[in-house]
Amino acid sequence: MFTTRREVADRRSRMRLFKHTANVTLDLLKKFGWDIIDHPPYSPDVAPSSHMFLALKKHLGGKTFESDAEVQKEVNTWLREADGES
DSSP states (O other): OOOSHHHHHHHHHHHHHHHHHHHHHHHHHHHHTOOOOOOOTTOTTSOTTHHHHHHHHHHHTTOOOSSHHHHHHHHHHHHHHHTTOO
């Protein structure tokens, strides 16, 4: 796996950096009041929202919008319909 002490030290340094980055990200999520959604235990590399975004991408495909507000309205409408609210 590792052949030198330098490689081990480099790996430990990278791991500390990743941990620091993750903590900064978690702090920002808490600050923004955003919910953190865990990956399902049966599929740790796919977030639960992945399939939703593919469907949204398909829904929005080929459409043009004049403003951010129009995009937000369309996405909100799609989300309500997907949730069964209409």
